[in-house]
Amino acid sequence: MKPVKVAICGLGTVGGGVFNVLLRNASEIARRAGRPIVVEQVATRTANPNCDTSSVYVSPEVMDVIENPEIDVVVELIGGYDAAYELVMKAIASGKHVVTANKALIAVYGNEIFHAAREAGVIVAFEASVAGGIPIIKSIREGLTANKINWVAGIINGTGNFILTSMNDHGSDFAEVLAEAQELGYAEADPTFDVEGIDAAHKLAILSAIAFGVPLSFDKVYTEGITRIDVEDIRQADALGYAIKHLGITRRTDKGLELRVHPTLIPKERLLANVNGVMNAVMVSGDAVGPTLYYGAGAGAEPTASAVIADLVDVAREMGAEPDSRVPYLAFAEQADDMPVLPMEEIETAYYLRLLAVDRPGVLARVATILSDHGISIEAIIQKDILEGELVPIILLTHTTRESAMNDVIRELESLADIAGGVMRIRVESLEDQ
Amino acid sequence: MKPVKVAICGLGTVGGGVFNVLLRNASEIARRAGRPIVVEQVATRTANPNCDTSSVYVSPEVMDVIENPEIDVVVELIGGYDAAYELVMKAIASGKHVVTANKALIAVYGNEIFHAAREAGVIVAFEASVAGGIPIIKSIREGLTANKINWVAGIINGTGNFILTSMNDHGSDFAEVLAEAQELGYAEADPTFDVEGIDAAHKLAILSAIAFGVPLSFDKVYTEGITRIDVEDIRQADALGYAIKHLGITRRTDKGLELRVHPTLIPKERLLANVNGVMNAVMVSGDAVGPTLYYGAGAGAEPTASAVIADLVDVAREMGAEPDSRVPYLAFAEQADDMPVLPMEEIETAYYLRLLAVDRPGVLARVATILSDHGISIEAIIQKDILEGELVPIILLTHTTRESAMNDVIRELESLADIAGGVMRIRVESLEDQ
Structure with a gap:
């Protein structure tokens, strides 16, 4: 030929x-x-x-x-x-x-x-x-074509994964590891696109469109970077049985599509939690096939x-x-118009919270009451030993709730006289079909 | 349409x-x-x-x-x-x-x-x-079409993986776990096809043909089952940093193709070592893409x-x-005829050996000498405490050598008066490009 x-x-x-x-x-x-x-x-x-x-x-x-x-x-x-x-x-x-x-x-x-x-x-x-x-577009568009896709969750930015992996492995600060990544050529001089999640949001918009048959909606991706992650969060997550990964997540719900990039606690026994360094991996769950995963080099x-x-x-x-x-550009001959992207306030997930409390009697009870008042169940609450002065770190893991309720909770927690500074919030995903 | x-x-x-x-x-x-x-x-x-x-x-x-x-x-x-x-x-x-x-x-x-x-x-x-x-055939035939494939290694029989996972998790015997698998419907009444590796050999023959552009050669697959694996081997491997998985492996070498199904020690930090229960996963390494992995349900x-x-x-x-x-049936418009399947004696890999020695002075030296006489370097040699009577388990990990040399070594070891019974031999793969 x-x-x-x-x-x-x-x-x-x-x-x-x-x-x-x-x-x-x-x-x-x-x-x-x-x-x-x-x-x-x-x-x-x-x-x-x-x-x-x-x-x-x-x-x-x-x-x-x-x-x-x-x-x-x-x-x-x-x-x-x-x-x-x-x-x-x-x-x-x-x-x-x-x-x-x-x-x-x-x-x-x-x-x-x-x-x-x-x-x-x-x-x-x-x-x-x-x-x-990784032949992820071919796998979703063609390999899983029989499925209604339930969700896609992926480590789709190698720079971010390298930084989180190094912070975990060496206990180093974000800034320190970023400098190392820049030296190795894994991060740009201006690392904004990678560490703020914009690059991952571009990729997630593409994955979501081909998974669900909706138009590309990059402007609707909720995007949160990894710059605020502290080594302390990685340590606490590890003790609770979780790894922190920067994930792009898109999920079909009855009300619409979730479309979000943010640091995420995932159970350490998931394969995705063991994807380290600059490597990428994407999980795709379909109604017929169940969960699948695709792993390889994401750049180079x-x-x-x-x-x-x-x-x-x-x-x-x-x-x-x-x-x-031919295989349609975005996987479907016609795009669906009945699956709006949900505003971030309407997504549902579990949460990890880290706060610094003034060591006064009853502070744990006051924190727990605020969550309970908003109908949020607590899976674990850990009050650590005093690190410095009178401030005591409190770590919380919640069950699934709505982001808007968590926003209210965090506002109330931060207004407590018992709580010093801001509340660190990281979303938690089980990566199982619900 | x-x-x-x-x-x-x-x-x-x-x-x-x-x-x-x-x-x-x-x-x-x-x-x-x-x-x-x-x-x-x-x-x-x-x-x-x-x-x-x-x-x-x-x-x-x-x-x-x-x-x-x-x-x-x-x-x-x-x-x-x-x-x-x-x-x-x-x-x-x-x-x-x-x-x-x-x-x-x-x-x-x-x-x-x-x-x-x-x-x-x-x-x-x-x-x-x-x-x-898992869309593994599409991924190799189309997604990795730019690559010279170096090797493919996969957990491609869910029954076998369920059995090895359960033996590891519960410390149970093969026979006990097989009975459980049969009760759960994961294993047939006659489990031969699964536990002796025949089913995996069928699949490996297909993977090898599409990876390397050679005719299907099921009759040339070396096939070894998991029935001889002892909980003790799983325990020893774990202590050395390895998991035991039943793998299908096919690799391109200068002399020909390796094509083999057998239990294999792989480093615990590899994703493949963390694929558990009835799940399947296949690693494919290509010269351009490097190592990739595909994971999902292998049956059902x-x-x-x-x-x-x-x-x-x-x-x-x-x-x-x-x-x-159209995409050619076996990935290539024409099959290559210059890649013969290597006889098992000519493959090269590392080995785990477990033997029971009579606790006499010098037995370790005699064992080490036999390996050294055949040019085989030892990576680790562990002599365990006495378990029963005078028999002492010795565990060996070797560097890469040729199967024929290892066959000679095992024959000599088994003829030593110091060694009781047969030598357990399990191949070891790093799953890295060499």
């Missing part, structure tokens, strides 16, 4: 990985795809010292690939919004298929991009946009290339097919 | 699950597949009390479905070899696509079946044949139905496409 000709736009870490793996494994890939996949053009202004591009046409101008009639598939690996958006929309308009690893682009402009692609009859594939080399040149090239092979197979026979 | 019409052959556990999930999730599945998937006929002699078949055509004769011109896809869920083989080959000959969950059929007759299917231009899909609801009505229906949706999408554009 005729080779598929691709243009790699952007030859940074991921672009370089795609270029090298396509060359190194060319014969293996051709044997699998049933036809060769050939790099016809590379668009980049800066050479990648890891790539020998001497035998391929390299152009400095990324938009050049649109004019090249030989190109079947544009591989967008330049990242960011503006130029990437322009490139993708122009590729679609000129009838070229698109493969991208750009989670921000898909999460924010995906609805528009897929609309244009549908009109033009071209494929836009984005496996590499979530969890790097070649793991991400693995996902980009899997998309290229899919495009090679599907480009000749009727558009109606 | 036109509905896809299927015949479900066999309405036992899995057939009933497929029937029920197809009905319950019909609208979700149609929205994903882009067209309805309709049960046109059920072939069964015995009713399934969990299924309301009042609105569907039920025939007692399974071969009837071949004569039904309405049927697009035959779903073979009768199991076993003879009738299943006849049904599948007749379906192919009459131009019908086939979906099967029958690992034994595919492992033993797959090469022949796929040859016939290729000639007839029909699809034969078998996701449910390995690891139940609805998890298996999840995989069968995923295949049906793939068939619905691919049946209109050119055969050359």
Whole structure:
């Protein structure tokens, strides 16, 4: 069969990985795809010292690939919004298929991009946009296609997981570990996207859309980072049988969809609690299959290339097919409009609270009364020995309740004269079907 | 688009699950597949009390479905070899696509079946044949298509994993736990297929073929069961930082493919070591993606139905496409013939040995000398306190060596006057790329 000709736009870490793996494994890939996949053009202004591009046409101008009639598939690996958006929309308009690893682009402009692609009859594939080399989009869109998905919960930001793992393993502070992560190249100079959960929110928006058949709703993701997590919380959680992980969670409820990124206590015996360092893992629970988990490298040149090239092979197979026979961009031929995203106040979960009490008789009773007044059952309450001066840490684990009730409780707790400073609140998930 | 019409052959556990999930999730599945998937006929002699078949055509004769011109896809869920083989080959000959969950059929007759299917231009899909609801075949064939696979290692028999987990958790004997598993319905009255590793060998033969692009070679799988594992081994492994799991392992080496099912010590910190009870999980390591893992229910009505229906949706999408554009049956358009399966004597791994020594001075030195004479380095050697009479258990962990050398060592050890009875040998795998 005729080779598929691709243009790699952007030859940074991921672009370089795609270029090298396509060359190194060319014969293996051709044997699998049933036809060769050939790099016809590379668009980049800066050479990648890891790539020998001497035998391929390299152009400095990324938009050049649109004019090249030989190109079947544009591989967008330049990242960011503006130029990437322009490139993708122009590729679609000129009838070229698109493969991208750009989670921000898909999460924010995906609805528009897929609309244009549908009109033009071209494929836009984005496996590499979530969890790097793990074939999580394929697994949800195709592998679990028989299921009504109940929930998805994942460690989908390697930087955040590296930081939490190191804090746990070495008992170090957030700031200290962040500096180490930056030195190792696991965190950017400006780590906001990773540690504040924005990157995870991009990915979660994509996972939620393909799991539940709803439009992409990045602007509705509740997003909380890991910067406030203290080593003390990791220690207390551990003593209670939990690990703290930064999770993206989306769940179908009778009232609507939960869509949230935040630090989470999960039972240590769950596989997800044992996913450490920069690794990613996503749990998906379906009504037929039950809980499943997918684990692997969430970033890096070649793991991400693995996902980009899997998309290229899919495009090679599907480009000749009727558009109606292809896997729908967001998993469903039509999106549902009866599943609104729930405001954070309406989600239901369990909670870990850590507060510092003035060591006066009756403080524990006053704390417990406030929770009871709001109908919240306490699973565990632990009053620790005095650490310094008269302040006593109190640790609480609650049963499932509504976030709005917990907000009220925290407001009342913080207004108690017995309580010094703010209340640390971390949500708790059992990761079991309820 | 036109509905896809299927015949479900066999309405036992899995057939009933497929029937029920197809009905319950019909609208979700149609929205994903882009067209309805309709049960046109059920072939069964015995009713399934969990299924309301009042609105569907039920025939007692399974071969009837071949004569039904309405049927697009035959779903073979009768199991076993003879009738299943006849049904599948007749379906192919009459131009019908086939979906099967029958690992034994595919492992033993797959090469022949796929040859016939290729000639007839029909699809034969078998996701449910390995690891139940986990989309492992799709993940390897499509999700990791960019990779040269290095190795695959999996817990692919839930019965065996339940038994080893229970032995570990409760310190019970194999026989005791097997009886419990039989009571719970996790093990058959005749448990041979599960506990002797034959079922796992069927699945491993399939995984190896799709990972490496070689023909199915069930007859070349080295197969060792779990019946000889003693609680004492589980305890000793635990103390050394290992769990014992019954793994299927296939690995690409310079000299050929390893293809083996046996109990294995793996480091406790690996995710695979934490996969417990009847759950399955498969690790796949590729040259680009690195190590990945897929976890879920390996059996049961609805998890298996999840995989069968995923295949049906793939068939619905691919049946209109050119055969050359479909995913190849065994992942590669052409099979490689330059990767022979290595005889077990030529594989290389590390070993755990447990022996009972007569407590005489110098026995440890004599044991160590035998290993050293065969060029085998010892990682750990532990001589335990006396348990009964004069017999002292000695536990050894070796570095990687060749199986043939270890066979010689064990023969020499067993011939020593110092050693009572046989030597227990369990292979040890780090599950890291080497």
